[in-house]
Amino acid sequence: MASLLKNWLPAFTKNARDNSLLWRLLRDSIPEHKTKYFVAILAMIVVAGTTASTAWLMGEIVDAMTDTGNRARVYWVAGAVALTFMAKGIASFAQAVLMARAGNRIVAEKQTTLYNRLLKQGVGFFSTTESSDILMRVTNSAQRARMVIDTIVTSVVRDTLTLIGLICVMIYQQPVLSIVSLVVGPVALWGVQKILARVRDVMKQELKSLAEIIKVVQETSTGVRVIKTFALEGVMRDRMDQAVRSVERRNNKIVRLENATAPLMDTITGLAIASVVVLSSVNLFGGEPSSPGQLMSFVTAFLMAYEPAKRLMRMRVKIEHGMVGVRLMFELLDKPITLHEAENPVVLADGPGHVTFDNVGFSYTDGKSIIRDMTLDFPAGKTTALVGPSGGGKSTILNLILRLYDPQEGSIRIDDVDIREASFASLREKISYVGQDTFLFSSSVAENIRIARPDATDDEVVSAARIAHADEFIRDMPKGYQTKIGENGAFLSGGQRQRLAIARAVLKDAPILVLDEATSALDANSEALVKSALDQVTQGKTTIVVAHRLSTVIHADQICYLEDGRVVEQGTRDELLSKGEKFRDLYEMQLLE
Structure with a gap:
């Protein structure tokens, strides 16, 4: 055939x-x-x-x-x-x-x-x-x-x-x-x-x-x-x-x-x-005529x-x-795969979650450099805040840590292992993520929280929601934790969606927590609740925060001011206020006024 x-x-x-x-x-x-x-x-x-x-x-x-x-x-x-x-x-x-x-x-x-x-x-x-x-x-x-x-x-x-x-x-x-x-x-x-x-x-x-x-x-x-x-x-x-x-x-x-x-x-x-x-x-x-x-x-x-x-x-x-x-x-x-797992990937072992950038360089498809020769240390169990003007490379750093892209130069390591050598599964287990644009599935509240850890019990889901200050509004919903929330959480407010995202991060309990403008689109009341939740979530985690509002990161263990793909100032708040210029200008503009 x-x-x-x-x-x-x-x-x-x-x-x-x-x-x-x-x-x-x-x-x-x-x-x-x-x-x-x-x-x-x-x-x-x-x-x-x-x-x-x-x-x-x-x-x-x-x-x-x-x-x-x-x-x-x-x-x-x-x-x-x-x-x-x-x-x-x-x-x-x-x-x-x-x-x-x-x-x-x-x-x-x-x-x-x-x-x-x-x-x-x-x-x-x-x-x-x-x-x-x-x-x-x-x-x-x-x-x-x-x-x-x-x-x-x-x-x-x-x-x-x-x-x-x-x-x-x-x-x-x-x-x-x-x-x-x-x-x-x-x-x-x-x-x-x-x-x-x-x-x-x-x-x-x-x-x-x-x-x-x-x-x-x-x-x-x-x-x-x-x-x-x-x-x-x-x-x-x-x-x-x-x-x-x-x-x-x-x-x-x-x-x-x-x-x-x-x-x-x-x-x-x-x-x-x-x-x-x-x-x-x-x-x-001639011959015999045909029959009917x-x-x-x-x-x-x-x-x-x-x-x-x-x-x-x-x-x-x-x-x-x-x-x-x-x-x-x-x-x-036949489209080429843009991101490959190593042929013999390494399973990341349990560790503190120490993240380091070693001479990292990166550009998107247009060829313009976004990160330039960056060497940066994110101490285990500490909070590092990335601040600075738009286009400085803050969100790109998070994308690289999550290995959504690979750098063209240098390496990114977690607990001394190059993440390009790590298996996708073990890398994802190491990191929790809460972004500005929270994505939710059109299923129930419980299912949206449980995607962080599918084997979690109902009690663990409820406990994570309480830490994220989400339990109260969930119980007020028609079917509680079994309420369908619509496409991308259409039936929820921005603050409620954000708290569900935090509940997912709590339930996952990964050693590294990545926060990308997690409170920037919230009103004052929702921001206060989300900040309170984040304060509990970040305890003992290697936390990497991108924020334009300094009020959300002012107490970080380390603040890095990024501009044009480089770290131009780095230190604690007091250190940057005493010897820095860029951060101090931003601080005075946002907080002192």
Whole structure:
């Protein structure tokens, strides 16, 4: 089967790259489901055989009906017809069910494979790739891949064998008329070639428009407050309308192109049948005239051959339609992984959580240096605050510690182990994170807290919530800890979301705690509660804090003032106020005023 398909590939696509992708798709998908496909192919062979038998039996039916005195022949023909249609029905059912089950499994596998590939990517990949494009590739491309496989398998087996069987019946019954009627094929193929060139370009534009629809819906969902506040309903409506109409226009073009073979085939077939009717009345080569049954069998086979021939003519159009999605799927699968785990990763042992930067240099994709030759020590069990103007590299330092990115120069070590040599799992266990933009899942309060440690008991979840000053508002909710909080905690206030994030960090109880502007977006009352919670959480932890509000970090064990990717001042508050300039200016501006 595999070698047969590989030999047929040039007939399906027009260039070597598409042939390679198509072979890769078949090689990756069919072997795992070979049993289902094998039985489905056997069923297709039965369908093809019974279809050809039906055309042949039509001649027997006509001859038997004109020879009513021969009852044995009538009974034989009637039984053969009944058995033929019964076998065809059972085989068609088996083929449809098995192909559907294999196809659905392939879609599920491809979507899982695509998602697992996404999980392996670093943050840099998601920073440069639009989520709407990712969604379209994961959801749409897998469906297109299944469509391509189904089209190829059914065309290679069912339609081809059916057509061959019917042509054999035609030639057996009427050799001369068969030669005349087979002129249809080359003319129809010429018409299909003209159609294929336009399908690829139309499909590329259609998928771009689908991605735009997804993008508009995402932006409407996440940015509804901004849309309402700035009265952007009309703008968003126009964007959606334009994208929807674009998809509609291209879908209409695709339908028109896919079905353009129908009038071509109908016209040519009609002319061929008319020619057959005329020629059937003329005995060109003399000899015995054809019986009514022979003519009926020939005409039936010819008419029945029309549908598989039409499907085969449209096959390349359908494959070209689906190959655009297959290309997009493999483009995503073949994207280089932006962050790799070491081949033989080290499991970080239990330790105090001492973090050090040793001559670290880092830049994002634009090549501009964000961190420059930085050597910095984060003492175990102490709190280090990172302050300074925006763009100084504070959040980048946190990203590097979390190993969301890798530095281009130098190394970052935790308890004297380079984090690039550490396993992802043990590194994540070492660090808790609370950010400014808290992300919550659309599940219950308890589930959102428990993701920090899935094996935690209910009592441990409640204890963590109490430390984070979240227990009181949780118990006031309709179902307490089992209350659903909506997409990204939509039913909660900013302070409540932040306290749930802190509760997660408490439950995880990691030796290193990373805080990125954890109180910057809160009101005074919420900030006071969150600060109180953080004071308890940070006890005995290696805490690294990014903050613009000095009031939240003024009592840190160490304060580092960053500017232009460098540490320009470092020390305690009193040391920096006595000998520093940058920090003292910031302190006087924020606190003394």
